[in-house]
Amino acid sequence: MAQTRTRPLSPHLTIWKWGPHMALSILQRATGDGMATAGVLGVVWWLIAAASGPAAYETFMHHATSWYGYVVMIGLTLFFFQHLFSGLRYFVLDIGAGYELKTNKSWAMVVPVAAIAVTAAIWLSILAGKL
Amino acid sequence: MGSGTEIGRVRGLGSARSGTKHWIHHRITAVSNLFLVLWMIFSLLHLPALDYLSVTTWLAKIWVAVPMMLMLVSVFTHLRLGLQILVEDYVHDEGLKFATLMFLNFYAIAGAAAGIFAVAKIAFTGAAS
Numbered sequence: 001m002a003q004t005r006t007r008p009l010s011p012h013l014t015i016w017k018w019g020p021h022m023a024l025s026i027l028q029r030a031t032g033d034g035m036a037t038a039g040v041l042g043v044v045w046w047l048i049a050a051a052s053g054p055a056a057y058e059t060f061m062h063h064a065t066s067w068y069g070y071v072v073m074i075g076l077t078l079f080f081f082q083h084l085f086s087g088l089r090y091f092v093l094d095i096g097a098g099y100e101l102k103t104n105k106s107w108a109m110v111v112p113v114a115a116i117a118v119t120a121a122i123w124l125s126i127l128a129g130k131l
Numbered sequence: 132m133g134s135g136t137e138i139g140r141v142r143g144l145g146s147a148r149s150g151t152k153h154w155i156h157h158r159i160t161a162v163s164n165l166f167l168v169l170w171m172i173f174s175l176l177h178l179p180a181l182d183y184l185s186v187t188t189w190l191a192k193i194w195v196a197v198p199m200m201l202m203l204v205s206v207f208t209h210l211r212l213g214l215q216i217l218v219e220d221y222v223h224d225e226g227l228k229f230a231t232l233m234f235l236n237f238y239a240i241a242g243a244a245a246g247i248f249a250v251a252k253i254a255f256t257g258a259a260s
Contacts, residue, residue, distance in 0.1 A: 033217065036210035043206075044246045047199075050187050051249035057183040080168065087161050094158070122176070 020108035027112075028086045031079040039076050074123055082115035153212060160209035167202035187253050196254040203246040211239035 016022070049060035063069050089107055092098045098107060174195070178185055189195055214235050222228040 029217065032210070032213050036214055040206060040210065040242055040246075044203075044242055044249070047190075047246050047249035047253075050183065050190060051252040054183045057186070061181075077172075080172075084165060084169075087165075091158070091161075122172075126176070 019105060021104055024086050024089070024108050024111055027082060028090070031083040031086075034079050035076060035083065038072065039079065042072065042076070074119065077122060078115060078119040081118045082112060085111045085114050153215070157209065157212045160205050160212070163201070163205040164209055167198055167205055170198055171202055187257075190250060190253045191257060193254070196250050199250050200247050203243050203250075207239045207243035207246075211235060214239075 046060055046064070049056040064073065089098070089111055092107075098104055174189075175181065178189060190199065215232060218228060218231045218235060222231050
């Protein structure tokens with residue numbers, strides 16, 4: 001679509017005052033993309049390894065239980081719960097609720113805190129079980 | 132397509148009522164992901180061990196294999212819809228956008244098929260290999 005006429009543009013990102021809701025919006029895309037690539041490929045690798053036999057499964061477990069394997073798995077857990085809680089917030093916004101400035105800001109700040117808390121609870125219980 | 136008036140230039144370039152369907156499917160698969168991925172995470176946490184035998188014995192069960200397959204369909208559908216928005220936002224060249232969306236579809240369908248086949252193989256042939 002050729003648009004030759006210069007029209008007035010709406011205020012751009014750079015002049016808005018930053019708020020937590022903007023960070024959540026960007027994080028929703030970043031966490032989704034991370035899981036859509038590294039996350040699902042990891043899960044499919046795990047399933048294919050299990051279907052291919054003990055040797056292939058051993059190779060998968062070798063990488064999964066290495067230091068970088070734990071970094072990826074802890075990261076994906078955080079990504080998942082961030083995406084989940086943020087997604088639940090979007091369901092509320094989708095029905096037209098929660099746009100009052102203070103309400104919007106408070107829930108936007110609750111989301112990452114909840115994601116970090118659940119991720120920490122899960123991995124501390126896993127690591128505690130190993131001791 | 133007309134070229135004289137403003138309305139003539141935009142006719143036929145709209146969403147053709149397909150935008151709402153995309154949006155609704157993204158939400159429906161978000162809800163199914165919510166249940167199915169949480170099921171997978173907490174099932175794995177409850178398994179006594181994650182070695183080859185424990186995992187394949189677990190995956191072979193009908194009430195594990197079926198939700199796992201459903202999870203793969205749900206997750207890959209959701210990521211296909213999500214990555215489509217990403218591509219449409221950032222890839223502006225029409226030809227490149229067409230090719231990227233085509234490969235996105237290949238990726239989503241191939242990924243889901245590979246995962247489902249793996250679960251089916253474990254379920255139908257048993258853990259022994």
